[in-house]
Amino acid sequence: MTDLFAVLDIGLGTWFACFCAVTLSSFVQRLSGQAFGIVAAPLIALVAPQFLPAGLLLLGISVGLTSTAVDISAINKAEIIPGFFGRALGAVLAAMVAAQITDVDMIAGLTGLVVLAGIALSLSGIRVRIAPVSLTLAGIAAGLMGTITAVGAPPMALLYQHEPAKRSRAMQNAFFFWGMCVSVLALAWQGLVTGRHLVFALSLIPAIVLGLSTSMPLAKRMERKALRPYALGLSALAATTLILRLLLV
Numbered sequence: 001m002t003d004l005f006a007v008l009d010i011g012l013g014t015w016f017a018c019f020c021a022v023t024l025s026s027f028v029q030r031l032s033g034q035a036f037g038i039v040a041a042p043l044i045a046l047v048a049p050q051f052l053p054a055g056l057l058l059l060g061i062s063v064g065l066t067s068t069a070v071d072i073s074a075i076n077k078a079e080i081i082p083g084f085f086g087r088a089l090g091a092v093l094a095a096m097v098a099a100q101i102t103d104v105d106m107i108a109g110l111t112g113l114v115v116l117a118g119i120a121l122s123l124s125g126i127r128v129r130i131a132p133v134s135l136t137l138a139g140i141a142a143g144l145m146g147t148i149t150a151v152g153a154p155p156m157a158l159l160y161q162h163e164p165a166k167r168s169r170a171m172q173n174a175f176f177f178w179g180m181c182v183s184v185l186a187l188a189w190q191g192l193v194t195g196r197h198l199v200f201a202l203s204l205i206p207a208i209v210l211g212l213s214t215s216m217p218l219a220k221r222m223e224r225k226a227l228r229p230y231a232l233g234l235s236a237l238a239a240t241t242l243i244l245r246l247l248l249v
Contacts, residue, residue, distance in 0.1 A: 007199055010048055017047045018200075019207045022059060026211025028231045030067050034172050035231050036060055037151040042115045042238035046245070049108040051200045053098075053150035054193045057184050058201035060150070062208050064177025067169075074170035079135055083156065083175050086136040088182045090143020095186035098148050109246050111149040115239035118145075118154030119232050122161070130159050142175070147183040152176075 005011060025040035037056065045052055068075075101107060128134050138155035146152020156175045160168040187193050 004199070004203055008196060008203070014047045015203070018044050018051075019204055022204045022207035023211040023214075024234075026063050026208045027215045029063050029173070029176070030070075030212050030215040032169065032172075032231070034153040034157045034176070035235070036063055036176065037146065037149075037153055038115055038118050038235050039231055041111050041150045042235055042242050045108040045111045045242050046238060048200075049104045049111075051197060052107055052111060053146075053148060054184065054187050054197040055200040056150040057146070057180050057187070058193070058197060059204055059208060060176065060180035061184065062205060063212070064173060064180050066208075066212055067173040068177045071166060071170035071173060074166050075174050076167075076171065079130060079171065080174060082132040082135040083139045084178050086139020086141075087143045087146075087152075087175065087179045088139075090140040090145075091147045091179070091182040091186040092143075092189075093140075094144045094147035094183070095190045095192070097144075098187060098192055099190040101148075105246055107149065108242060111151060112239040112242040112246075114145050114149045114151045115235055116243075118151055118157075119236050119239075121154045121158050122232060124158075126158060127162060128159050130163075134159060139175070142179055143183065146179050147186055150183075152179050152183070 005015060008015065021040045021043035025036045025043075028034075028039055029036035037060065040056055040059075041052060044056060128138075138159055141155040142152040145154070153172065153176060156172050160171050163171070184193060
């Protein structure tokens with residue numbers, strides 16, 4: 001373990017905080033189809049912003065694949081294509097922007113702002129009709145947000161928030177998995193994914209296993225609305241703390 005912390009250049013306390021953040025966000029993602037990034041990103045940004053966004057996006061691939069496989073029968077293939085296209089386009093554009101950002105604090109600050117904006121969208125109650133155009137636009141917005149800050153769920157969550165729980169969860173997890181993959185590829189294209197990001201992600205795989213395995217027995221019994229206020233509240237607190245810390249330093 002000492003060698004691991006030496007490679008990552010962080011202490012046990014920092015790593016354990018990231019472990020807890022990933023466990024919690026994996027748990028919430030499986031149950032609701034959203035919130036992996038919106039929960040984990042501000043928490044990790046508080047203690048280890050150097051691993052954002054690539055480290056968290058790499059972890060998201062595992063979470064997305066596992067969560068999507070569980071509800072794959074509820075995926076509407078006709079809605080997948082425009083959403084996937086938009087997400088890929090947004091990821092490519094965002095990677096080119098991310099390549100120009102060298103300040104870790106700027107990425108942390110953007111993460112905090114995107115999280116708060118995402119929470120506002122989630123609470124807005126706005127109804128947007130699910131159609132090819134709205135799916136494409138939501139995909140582009142998710143690609144831009146997710147690739148730069150690792151928080152890309154809110155646009156798709158806005159579209160599916162009034163759908164039945166299983167359908168909403170299945171569609172959002174599918175978009176989430178695809179989004180993680182294309183964002184990582186886009187960042188790698190710009191040379192923004194390093195060996196340390198990979199080691200960081202691999203070291204936290206057990207946190208994903210813990211979060212997902214804990215959520216499995218509860219998936220059918222727990223309504224996503226029961227969990228949502230707590231997840232959003234924690235995210236808002238972490239994002240606000242992050243922004244205030246950056247402003248006061």
